[in-house]
Amino acid sequence: MPVSQVFDRALQLALQLDLFSDLVTPAQIKTRGNTANPLVQEAAPASVPVTPLILPTLPVSPVSSAPPVNPPAVQKPAPDTGSDAIKPDVRLRHCRCGDQMISYTLSRSSRRSIGLSVRDSQLHITAPHRVTISTVEEAIIAKQRWIRNKIQEQQNRPSARQRSVQQWSDGASLPFMGSALQLGFDPARKRIGLAGAQRLELPATVQSDEGRIRMLVEGWLKQQALQIFEQKIADFALRLGVTVRQVSLSSARTRWGSCTTQGDIRLNWRLIFLPETMMDYVVAHELAHRREMNHSPRFWAQVEAIYPDYRNVRKQLQQYPISSLPL
Structure with missing residues (x-):
């Protein structure tokens, strides 16, 4: 068999066995004409330059070696047992x-x-x-x-006893030691003072100024109260055989007087409005605390020793709440 026939026969067997799938026969080449040769590898498309994607750099906090700080714990208030006395x-x-x-x-x-x-x-x-x-x-x-x-x-106390409205005009009445003083104005007067037993006069220059009148009258009443209190305390202290370190005025709205263990006595200046018997009872009451800092039977025995009628006067005083007084 000629060599060319052997070659053609071998090529046909190879095609049948799909050993050269990318090859073509001479006959196929002739039939395709100008068709592109599949054995020739096409050039790869031109590569397009790719701009790299640059991600923004996020700020990174420096790592601290210190331990994390925990928020302060909220402390719950302790239940009130009555033993804590710092706050009222x-x-x-x-x-x-x-x-x-x-x-x-x-x-x-x-x-x-x-x-x-x-x-x-x-x-x-x-x-x-x-x-x-x-x-x-x-x-x-x-x-x-x-x-x-x-x-x-x-x-059960009568509700009619309300704070009286004090008038400050010429001829107005002002309670004083269970009685009354009449207010007046004098052009010749330079300062406030008594004119007789039942008249309290002020300079005429303040007659149209109620605030100034009130200030002058209140100052005068306090001055009178302190002088009377000091004299009464000296007398009653001598009877009881006690000493007092200091006497001063109080403007309390709920109590008439107080006494400390050091011997300081404070008396409400508004006692000057009340009858003198009530003033005497309050003085005796506070002085008795120089013997007994309580209200035991021993205390009341001390009060009775220097003011025997204290029970009746005490009941009378209860009918004069401080809130009912004019100033």
Whole structure:
């Protein structure tokens, strides 16, 4: 067999076996004409320059080696046990007395005993620093009858006794030691002062200024009150055999006087409006505290020793609440 026939036969077998899938026969070449030769590899398309994507750089905080700081813990207030006495407790508390409740306010002080008072039909307690609530309420239960009587007494007090409106015109009346002074104005007068037993005169230059009149009258009343208080305290202290370190005026709206363990006595200057007997009782009351810093039977025995009629005068004084006075 000629060599050309052998070659053609081998090529046909190879095509049948798909050994040269990318090759073509001479016949195929002739039939395709100018068709692109599949054996010739096409050039790769021109590469397009690619601009690299640059990501923005985020700021990074420097790493600290210090431990993280935790927020301060919120401390819950401790429950009130009555032993903390630094701040006054003005909340309205309630104490069960049998089948009834008695409401009260509690404040703390350096006093040695529990003090009970009823003002405006409300019980007020003053207790030493370290006295517990349970001890305070034991005192309330022990005094419940007295407390109820005081509250009832104040609730039954005539409501007509309101603060009187003080007039400052010529001829107006001003209460003074249970009596009355008549206000007047004198062109020749340079300062406020008494003109007779029942007339208080002021310079005529202030007649049209009520604020100035009130200031002058109040100053004069306080001056008179201090002089009278000092004299009465000296007399009663001599009877009781006690000493007083200092006497001063008070402008309190809820109490007539006070006495400290050091011997300082303060008296409400508005006592000058009331009868002298009531002034005497308050002086005797405060001086008795120089013997007994409480209101025990021993204390009242001291009051009675220098002012025997204190019981009657004390009841009369209760009919004159400080809030009813003109200044």
